[in-house]
Amino acid sequence: MSSGDLEGVKMTMQAGDFASTIDHTYLKIHRSDAEVKRLCFEAAKHHFASVAVFPVAVPLAASMLKGTDVEVCVALGFHLGAYPPELKAFETEDAIKRGATEVDLVMNVAAAKAGQWDLLKEEFRLFRDAAGDAIAKIILETCLLTDDEKRKACEIAVEARLDYVKTSTGYKDGATVPDVKLMYDTVSPDLKVKASGGIRTLDDALAMIDAGASRLGTSAGVALIEAFNERFG
Amino acid sequence: MPDFGRLKPEELAPYVSTSMIEADVTEKDIAEFVEEMSRFEFASLAVDLHYIELTRELLGDSERRITTVSSYPLGGMTTDVKAAQVAYARDHGAYDIDVSMNYLWIKSGRFDLVEEEVRRIVDAAGDLVVVMIPQTAILTNEEKRQTCEALLNGGCKTIKTCSGFGWKTEVEDVIYIKRLFGDAIEIEVSGGVRTRDDTVTMLSAGAARLHTSTPLPVLGAA
Numbered sequence: 001m002s003s004g005d006l007e008g009v010k011m012t013m014q015a016g017d018f019a020s021t022i023d024h025t026y027l028k029i030h031r032s033d034a035e036v037k038r039l040c041f042e043a044a045k046h047h048f049a050s051v052a053v054f055p056v057a058v059p060l061a062a063s064m065l066k067g068t069d070v071e072v073c074v075a076l077g078f079h080l081g082a083y084p085p086e087l088k089a090f091e092t093e094d095a096i097k098r099g100a101t102e103v104d105l106v107m108n109v110a111a112a113k114a115g116q117w118d119l120l121k122e123e124f125r126l127f128r129d130a131a132g133d134a135i136a137k138i139i140l141e142t143c144l145l146t147d148d149e150k151r152k153a154c155e156i157a158v159e160a161r162l163d164y165v166k167t168s169t170g171y172k173d174g175a176t177v178p179d180v181k182l183m184y185d186t187v188s189p190d191l192k193v194k195a196s197g198g199i200r201t202l203d204d205a206l207a208m209i210d211a212g213a214s215r216l217g218t219s220a221g222v223a224l225i226e227a228f229n230e231r232f233g
Numbered sequence: 234m235p236d237f238g239r240l241k242p243e244e245l246a247p248y249v250s251t252s253m254i255e256a257d258v259t260e261k262d263i264a265e266f267v268e269e270m271s272r273f274e275f276a277s278l279a280v281d282l283h284y285i286e287l288t289r290e291l292l293g294d295s296e297r298r299i300t301t302v303s304s305y306p307l308g309g310m311t312t313d314v315k316a317a318q319v320a321y322a323r324d325h326g327a328y329d330i331d332v333s334m335n336y337l338w339i340k341s342g343r344f345d346l347v348e349e350e351v352r353r354i355v356d357a358a359g360d361l362v363v364v365m366i367p368q369t370a371i372l373t374n375e376e377k378r379q380t381c382e383a384l385l386n387g388g389c390k391t392i393k394t395c396s397g398f399g400w401k402t403e404v405e406d407v408i409y410i411k412r413l414f415g416d417a418i419e420i421e422v423s424g425g426v427r428t429r430d431d432t433v434t435m436l437s438a439g440a441a442r443l444h445t446s447t448p449l450p451v452l453g454a455a
Binding site for chain 1: 254255256257258259260261281282283284305306307308309310311313314317318321335336337340341368371
């Protein structure tokens with residue numbers, strides 16, 4: 001996509017609005033506190049929406065981000081999501097207890113593939129209950145689903161009153177514009193959409209926003225905001 | 234030690250665990266897997282936590298063991314969550330559980346915390362055998378040594394070298410750990426075992442078991 005297609009985005013969006021779409025993400029195997037700290041400094045400096053880490057790094061991120069406007073986002077169920085709803089609910093409560101304010105959970109993808117919709121309803125319901133006031137985002141892993149399966153999972157997420165449907169873990173193929181549009185059309189205005197996985201360039205990011213994403217999960221946040229300022233600043 | 238190079242596929246199978254672990258594995262896939270794998274006496278069938286019960290049911294009277302996984306494959310979960318997953322596996326009929334570790338602690342030299350986590354997991358496991366995953370592919374030799382020591386101190390006697398999903402085990406890692414710890418630690422190899430030659434090499438180097446999602450080429454059976 002050329003930047004010319006994104007004139008509408010350019011006209012309406014300020015740098016601050018753009019920064020507040022970014023979940024500054026670090027979901028490789030966690031190897032050092034320094035990496036988590038760097039992420040937190042960068043997120044605070046640029047006023048990103050959140051820092052997204054694994055549960056083991058939540059206490060550090062929470063203490064670093066205290067007093068900033070950056071949320072503590074935790075990645076749950078990574079990256080296979082293949083265990084029972086009760087364990088996912090426990091994992092959600094555990095992460096919130098440690099300081100997470102936003103929870104991104106990998107759904108039971110197999111249940112969607114097999115049409116076990118009641119199982120998915122149960123999972124989303126327990127996830128909502130366990131998340132409480134925290135922002136609850138359910139990860140569909142769209143690259144593994146048919147359009148009908150994506151739509152159905154989105155409808156169940158609306159029923160369960162989750163906050164976001166999210167495309168991908170980043171461990172397989174990532175977000176696509178058609179998927180984000182499909183999800184936005186299915187859940188809007190009740191829920192929002194988070195695009196994640198493979199968002200490397202400003203054009204990627206703006207295309208996702210244009211397609212309906214309110215949040216972007218990416219590890220390229222700093223480069224993206226710099227590119228935004230360079231192009232529109 | 235047997236001359237592994239001479240073993241027939243059916244004689245190698247008891248050294249091999251075969252796995253069906255992925256996000257989109259359905260109940261139907263598990264049923265086909267159990268059926269297909271009944272052809273050989275594998276060491277175990279490895280499935281995700283939510284399929285332990287189904288697998289046990291499908292195995293019927295067979296005494297085939299079930300392996301499952303915790304915090305897998307990235308190791309980012311807290312000890313409390315790992316312990317809850319381990320307790321679930323224990324209560325639903327798994328034989329052993331492969332647990333990814335907190336690599337943040339290993340990489341920052343916090344082996345006291347590593348040991349404490351292992352102790353809690355072993356406590357939660359009861360009769361379930363705990364297999365910790367040091368992820369040798371991302372560790373230095375010194376980190377491998379210290380991790381194995383912490384595991385032994387915490388009450389875990391079996392390791393699975395890597396989680397797979399792109400992390401590969403080198404035969405040098407098996408030889409190194411075997412040389413340092415002898416029979417005190419049982420070594421299971423996972424990650425990058427694709428052919429019968431790989432299998433023979435790893436077992437001859439001292440591995441007790443191999444994990445694979447492609448068992449037929451690993452056994453040398455077409």
